[in-house]
Amino acid sequence: MTARETGRSVRAFAPATVANLGSGFDVLGLALMGAGDTVTARLVAAPGVRIARVSGDGGRLPTDAARNTAGIAATHTLRRAGMDAGIELEIAKGLPLGSGLGSSAASAAAAAWAVNVLLGSPLRRAELIAPCVEAEAAVSGRHADNVAPALLGGLVLVRSMDPTDIVRLPVPEGLTVAVVTPVHEVSTREARAVLPASVPLAQFVRSTANLAAFVSACFSGDLALLARAMEDDVVTPARAQLIPGCREVIAAALAAGALGSSISGSGPTVFALCRSERSATDAAAAMCAAFQRAGLESSAMLSPADCPGAREA
Amino acid sequence: MTARETGRSVRAFAPATVANLGSGFDVLGLALMGAGDTVTARLVAAPGVRIARVSGDGGRLPTDAARNTAGIAATHTLRRAGMDAGIELEIAKGLPLGSGLGSSAASAAAAAWAVNVLLGSPLRRAELIAPCVEAEAAVSGRHADNVAPALLGGLVLVRSMDPTDIVRLPVPEGLTVAVVTPVHEVSTREARAVLPASVPLAQFVRSTANLAAFVSACFSGDLALLARAMEDDVVTPARAQLIPGCREVIAAALAAGALGSSISGSGPTVFALCRSERSATDAAAAMCAAFQRAGLESSAMLSPADCPGAREA
Numbered sequence: 001m002t003a004r005e006t007g008r009s010v011r012a013f014a015p016a017t018v019a020n021l022g023s024g025f026d027v028l029g030l031a032l033m034g035a036g037d038t039v040t041a042r043l044v045a046a047p048g049v050r051i052a053r054v055s056g057d058g059g060r061l062p063t064d065a066a067r068n069t070a071g072i073a074a075t076h077t078l079r080r081a082g083m084d085a086g087i088e089l090e091i092a093k094g095l096p097l098g099s100g101l102g103s104s105a106a107s108a109a110a111a112a113w114a115v116n117v118l119l120g121s122p123l124r125r126a127e128l129i130a131p132c133v134e135a136e137a138a139v140s141g142r143h144a145d146n147v148a149p150a151l152l153g154g155l156v157l158v159r160s161m162d163p164t165d166i167v168r169l170p171v172p173e174g175l176t177v178a179v180v181t182p183v184h185e186v187s188t189r190e191a192r193a194v195l196p197a198s199v200p201l202a203q204f205v206r207s208t209a210n211l212a213a214f215v216s217a218c219f220s221g222d223l224a225l226l227a228r229a230m231e232d233d234v235v236t237p238a239r240a241q242l243i244p245g246c247r248e249v250i251a252a253a254l255a256a257g258a259l260g261s262s263i264s265g266s267g268p269t270v271f272a273l274c275r276s277e278r279s280a281t282d283a284a285a286a287m288c289a290a291f292q293r294a295g296l297e298s299s300a301m302l303s304p305a306d307c308p309g310a311r312e313a
Numbered sequence: 314m315t316a317r318e319t320g321r322s323v324r325a326f327a328p329a330t331v332a333n334l335g336s337g338f339d340v341l342g343l344a345l346m347g348a349g350d351t352v353t354a355r356l357v358a359a360p361g362v363r364i365a366r367v368s369g370d371g372g373r374l375p376t377d378a379a380r381n382t383a384g385i386a387a388t389h390t391l392r393r394a395g396m397d398a399g400i401e402l403e404i405a406k407g408l409p410l411g412s413g414l415g416s417s418a419a420s421a422a423a424a425a426w427a428v429n430v431l432l433g434s435p436l437r438r439a440e441l442i443a444p445c446v447e448a449e450a451a452v453s454g455r456h457a458d459n460v461a462p463a464l465l466g467g468l469v470l471v472r473s474m475d476p477t478d479i480v481r482l483p484v485p486e487g488l489t490v491a492v493v494t495p496v497h498e499v500s501t502r503e504a505r506a507v508l509p510a511s512v513p514l515a516q517f518v519r520s521t522a523n524l525a526a527f528v529s530a531c532f533s534g535d536l537a538l539l540a541r542a543m544e545d546d547v548v549t550p551a552r553a554q555l556i557p558g559c560r561e562v563i564a565a566a567l568a569a570g571a572l573g574s575s576i577s578g579s580g581p582t583v584f585a586l587c588r589s590e591r592s593a594t595d596a597a598a599a600m601c602a603a604f605q606r607a608g609l610e611s612s613a614m615l616s617p618a619d620c621p622g623a624r625e626a
Contacts, residue, residue, distance in 0.1 A: 026522075167525075167538065199512050201508060205339045206473075208338070208520055212524045225472075225478075228473070
């Protein structure tokens, strides 16, 4: 870096994501439209990564770069690019914390994207996944089902994280996501703690079959199959107990015509996959009403199921 | 049935099948070319199902229709069709018992097919799966990954057995199976007994991801992904211990250029998926040589990966 470049900055946005999608625990995720985090990376003289400012988090996020997912992702992006620069980050949170919408992943992806562009894009888009997984590992566990769609966009399958092996899946035309977030916090650590340590073989077989059928349905556009294939009796029932009214919200979505409904990431957000925007509107209204009956206020958003990932903003 | 019809007969053939295919334990299977069982069903005056003759089994199969998979499948086909007929079966085994090539499923599928045609085809092809699953359940466990491809042909995914929910998957062009059967018997019951009762969550995630990637590769034709996605650390390692030289045979197939290799069904047959007939020829030779080094004689066959299922013969 020459002194002349100091002060130059890049601002990047990365979207909210829905992970798991029913039968795809830790391996499926998709990017949403609209909501997300914005990170500005600026070249400074002092080497290393520093966080200058975080906004929109109510003062809850650490500003120590070694403990903040944006900071960690930026550090690992620098390291992977083999470059030695001084970088200052400004993080504008657009996503609530602990909502199950991939808040930590969005910050990581936006930071990795901003830093990479600032460095002259030495890394390809997919190469930013590993730095972002390091960030996730520090706060919520080693998984890529939020960071991969936050970076790449669309619906993605994480076949392997080490080495990184990500598959983009086609999205059936018109597929729309209804996303309903109640005013209720679930810690990612707690949501991991309620998971079973192991899965009985019969359930294992059902789960693999469902996820395989989900992938088949994405390619063939068979929405009836997609609906059947979202069934999950491993993760969703375990996590539902952490979210008041969860079972009723899922039932309400299905009764309103959703193809499938489950918990987004570790919750408390519940999502529904729907065949059209109109169907998603109905599902969202029914889901909000069901949360209301369980005593929780909630907010809804709709998004196409095939949305872009991280980008300059 | 009128008296006039007595004596009329239908002969049907159902093919050998490879089940599991690496990461698809109990849910994936494909039909092979050439080898299979033939069953003749004849209308007789006395009601019920009777087995007149079994050949090619060395006298090892029960001729009691209630204990023979062809007999059980015929009985359940009659029941499902809601018809009351007298049926006599002749079973010509073309497949060795306990070889992992779906011998019991081939007899069941051929019998169900013959009986259904004899009755005037009251049931659709897919409706014959349930009667055949009843037959499998009586001898080797409740699974459809052999009977579904034996009936339907091609590469199939069993999403659910109750209700029956089968998905035909596309087969990448040129994909060829090398199938090597050593002179060594593995009982299906023993092969089930060595399976883990449950699967640790991290392995569960890897397995679901691999099977999902396998399905994606079938649709996209990405053979490199298909190769990576056949990885299985749950079932294959457990069953490999029952087959002398198994690990070496799989390694030999891969070294010879196979995309992936694993145990067919409950073994001892080992198969390899290959990108071409030429590659499958090389893999088969390498696999036979590896079995030889482990002290076992073996025989090999090659088959396209997309072959027809049960049919009149």
